[in-house]
Amino acid sequence: MPFPFALPTTSAFSFSSSFNCESHPSLTLNASTHRGVMRDALKKHKRLPAASQPPNLRSIINSLNGYLPYLVAVDAGLGTKPLLDEDINVVLISTPAIEWRPTLSDNAIPGKETTRVKVQSLEYEIFFTLSTLAYAYSLVARASLHPLYVTSGAVLGAQERTTAITTATKHLLDAASVHDYLARRAESLNTTPPCADIAPSTTRALASLALAEATLLAVLKDDPYPAVVAQDRNKNDREWMYRAPDIPKVRAHLFARLCLAAADHAAQASSLCQSPGRGLSRLNESLLRYLEDLRKTCRAKACRFFGIDAELSGQTGNALGWLRCGLQELGIELQETKKGISLSRLRKDWSERREDKKVEKGTSWGADAGKGEETRVIEMLEAKWSKENDTVSNHELSHCITAVAYTTKMLTQTVPPPATLLSSLPSGREIHSIKAYQLPELGRQSLEAMRAPPDRSDDFGEDNLSSDDEQKTVVGVPIGAFPGTQADYRSDSSRPYY
16 A cells, blocks of 8 residues: 556657647657656666666656646647747647556457557546656655555664554555546546556546545554554564553544444545456456455455454453454455464465565555454454453452353443444545645746747657567677678678678
């Protein structure tokens, strides 16, 4: 958590090949220049190892924010909209042909990279660019949260933990603002999007997803139990030798309602992403599975907090019932939490170890939307409370040997069935709201400077390779060769036979 988005790549494009701006002749050149910087940054990011990509996200965001003002200016000129009370006159010369490689659409051929889609409208160029910016914000939030789940290093302090969660929340809300802007902008479009990545239903779903993840972080900031479970798995932790983990009381009922609100957002996102068929018109299974897992995790967390609220009130039976509701929401049978050797437990332990390795490597971790972590927390509480509910102290037995049955009845509480408790779930409670996103605009000084004619030609579309040419190599002039004699230095296998 959050979802591990992959950033798309795009082909080279020259704005002067499709647009002409009479009022600001240098606008197309500047737009092509900044788009080339953005494209190069995305290509370099894709080639980086997975562990080296998080530190590079800041440069991706800077390149996207550097390109957007010029893209917005060209779009405003096409629509004859004044920018900073200044008219921009952009004329369409020919239909633009821009290619983007989607990363959320389903792949019709498994194991093969998704084919690129052709964008012939500046509107969908804006959609792809802003979607990429929102993905980058979510990935920055993901990188901020990574130290919370690493169990091989030192345990984070309370202040460091709070800072990481606050930073991640800010970036998730920024991502939600961008997705929400795209969803509202799509309401005025009458054309069919080229792929599911920028479909109106997808942008609305991703806004709900980011809001659900931000809501869960509001709970995580004051939830001590995941940190206790992670600390118990940390081999470098020595705090258990001299003191027990500090588990403060939490506002359990409030947190439960926040989790239910997050579950509603995740359910809405999941329903918006469901579409028949395969290929570019449908989203890939990894995102659909993540949305459903997130909904289950949110409801399981709500059940756990209702159980904590009941246990604080002395209702251990109801507390255990809520924990079993949480396991049921996660799709885990209660028998799997019992000790012993079984195929299901071995499979579960192997899955947990594999997830821990992903966290340590920093690659594709959290793809289960926190199901594994929540399962560990519920299992820990279920084992602790079951022992308290089922055990009769030796002191009581020594004084009440003849009244063992009566004592057991007084100390042990009945665990209600999950269906009875789930029927009493209240409504969710919101804590965050999505702020309106404002497109970045050029400054007045930059706009005035572009009234001058360009100092060079706009040939970015011809000199740069497309994103499909990443594996191609260019053979240069051999060292020491006389200019124009490259063919004489080729190997016999590469020479044509006559």
